[in-house]
Amino acid sequence: MTAFDHLIVAPIVIPAVTAAVALLVMRRRRRLGAALSLAGCVAGLLAAVALLVTASDDAIRVYAIGGWRAPFGIVLVLDRLSAAMLVLASLLGTIVMAHAVITAADRKGWHFHPLFQFQLLGLNGAFLTGDLFNLFVFFEVLLIASYGLMLHGQGAARLKAGVAYVVVNIVGSAIFLVALGLLYGLTGTLNMADMGVRIAMLPSGDGGLARIAGLLLTAVFALKAALVPLHLWLPRTYAATMPVVAALFAIMTKVGVYAMIRVVPLVFGATTGEAAWVPSPWLAPAAIVTALLGFGGVLSGRGLRESAAFAVLGSTGSLLLVLAAWTPAATAAALFYLINATLAGAALFLVADVAMRRRGQYGDAIVPTPRFAGQDAVGLLYLATCIAAIGLPPLSGFIGKLLMLRATVDAPAQPAIWATILGTTLIGVVGFARSGSAIFWKPADGGAGLVSAERSRADLTAPAAALGAIVLLTVFAGPVSDWTAATARQVFAADRYVAAVLSSEAGR
Structure with a gap:
């Protein structure tokens, strides 16, 4: 593995380091902390663009954390879909951070920059992870950061909307854990590639339970995407928070959409019997x-x-x-x-x-x-x-x-x-x-x-x-539409994803 192969962890490491440094610097040198936070966003954007270029060869790259290959270890997976979402999140984060610094909106509270960076960390991790449990973990990271950002600037209306937002997402997280427990009990794995293979091999008697687990999981993603009837939290939350924070939150509903695109064809695709296309x-x-x-x-x-x-x-x-x-x-x-x-x-x-x-x-x-x-x-x-x-x-x-x-x-x-x-x-x-x-x-x-x-x-x-x-x-609508078409073909070629993640050479 070359040094360039480690670039896949950069979208996670950069905001994590930037958040810690910004937190230490902000108390004494606020402007320096803000500059470092903005520089971290730019660095993350450059890393995301480099990964986008890397993914353009249509290969699926797997990075095994600690050298433990899937399905036994935690893996990060870079393909066209994850690379495109990384660039979108990083570009949005850079633009919003620039606006916060220019307008001094970041000065309404001491912890804006660390929370902002942890929000990016959660987003990037959700786009890269190849494991359902770690998808839950990164969801929680971005949600915890969003709780603080939502209350940035204070105010009674913001606090009232924030309480409802927290309660709704705690319920969603509990349902997520129930779905993961059911799926792990059925398949013995939480790696998405491995889970798709095992669900297809389940005995007919377990198909109904797998379908229930799939419906719970997609309900969680629908909650993140604010799909009716799980949408009531969004209008009040986004209208009550500071506009600069709401601008970053514009991508949060799309995380739920991304999760559906990632999980449904891979784990509940056409070959999974009774559990096929559960949200349809x-x-x-x-x-x-x-x-x-x-x-x-x-x-x-x-x-x-x-x-x-x-x-x-x-x-x-x-x-x-x-x-x-x-x-x-x-x-x-x-x-x-x-x-x-x-x-x-x-x-x-x-x-x-x-x-x-x-x-x-x-x-x-x-x-x-x-x-x-x-x-x-x-x-x-x-x-x-x-x-x-x-x-x-x-x-x-x-x-x-x-x-x-x-x-x-x-x-x-x-x-x-x-x-x-x-x-x-x-x-x-x-x-x-x-x-x-x-x-x-x-x-x-x-x-x-x-x-x-x-x-x-x-x-x-x-x-x-x-x-x-x-x-x-x-x-550049032509090249971008060509990219999304190639991305969709890659998403629906679940066998390629499975082969890349479960290969004995993956991540070595």
């Missing part, structure tokens, strides 16, 4: 309701943060609706849309933060106000971000929705899928047009311009960077 009967109906409820919330939202939270919910419903077909084409389209939805959702929160800072006492309320500093620039950013979030041309959201429509043209539920995607797009247009016109283009009756609390243009940097990433996704 209920995933599509729940996704339809989620999409409708999400974009309906955009239409009825009373604040920019609330509308952004419902947009995240609606986008998750849309991509899960297409993913429910469980075909390589549908999965490829959903992955492309996932990238756009994550970036657009984060950008909505960042623009909302800028608007709140500049509108003074009006905050993010969707009401007409006198002109504020930089209103035209912020309004244009908001317009472009809404176009991406809704899925209108010419940005990548439109391309993603076209790909999803094309991928489901022969699906049995094609009329329902198309009606939901097109109908929610129309609802989103009306909803964002309402909020944009009220805040940026409809002047208040009388009154002088507001004395803005923020006049510097520096706070536009991170929202512009997020929008720039969306523009790049649009420009």
Whole structure:
């Protein structure tokens, strides 16, 4: 094993080290601690890009922690899917961290930077692990960090929403452990590759129990993805927390989606008998309701943060609706849309933060106000971000929705899928047009311009960077869609994953 082969652990080691160093430095040299935290995000992004380039050869690489090969030891697995998610999380983390430092949002509490880094550690670990128990562990790491981040800046509303958020996720974690206990009792392993093989070999009498365990597991992932009826925690949590934190949380629902894409074809695929495709009967109906409820919330939202939270919910419903077909084409389209939805959702929160800072006492309320500093620039950013979030041309959201429509043209539920995607797009247009016109283009009756609390243009940097990433996704939509198609084919070639992880040479 060469030194470069150890790069696979970098997305986990870098935030872990950065969190510890930032915690030690912050008390005496706050600016240095913030700079080190931002540098850690950049280093993690560079490592993720290097791993993405490495994974482009279509090989599946396995790193055995401590030299103990699977299924006896803990393994990290790098393939196209995990590499793409690492780049997305690292890019988002870098943009959000830059915004927190520029706007001094990180100074609302002492432990923002360590918690932020541990959040990235949990995300990256969840994307890399090849073991279900360690998926649970990394889920807990990112959740514990998110508890602290959610309360960053304090406030009664934030505390109330935080308590509900913690309780819901504790229940989800308990269900996760029950599912893991059932699966381990049935198969004697928690390695995902090994578990898929053993479930396929279960006697017919155990098939029903395996199906129950699979349903519990996918219910946990649905909770993380905020799928109806397990969605109630998301709108309140995301609308109550600081926008810079909510921007990072935009990827948390996608962790639940990632877990479904990783686990279902591998552990509950077509060869597993009674346990095959366990989420299929209920995933599509729940996704339809989620999409409708999400974009309906955009239409009825009373604040920019609330509308952004419902947009995240609606986008998750849309991509899960297409993913429910469980075909390589549908999965490829959903992955492309996932990238756009994550970036657009984060950008909505960042623009909302800028608007709140500049509108003074009006905050993010969707009401007409006198002109504020930089209103035209912020309004244009908001317009472009809404176009991406809704899925209108010419940005990548439109391309993603076209790909999803094309991928489901022969699906049995094609009329329902198309009606939901097109109908929610129309609802989103009306909803964002309402909020944009009220805040940026409809002047208040009388009154002088507001004395803005923020006049510097520096706070536009991170929202512009997020929008720039969306523009790049649009420009390079062809290569990215080719990548997601190859990723989907690799995901559904479960035998390749199993062979790579369980090979006697894996990780040596």
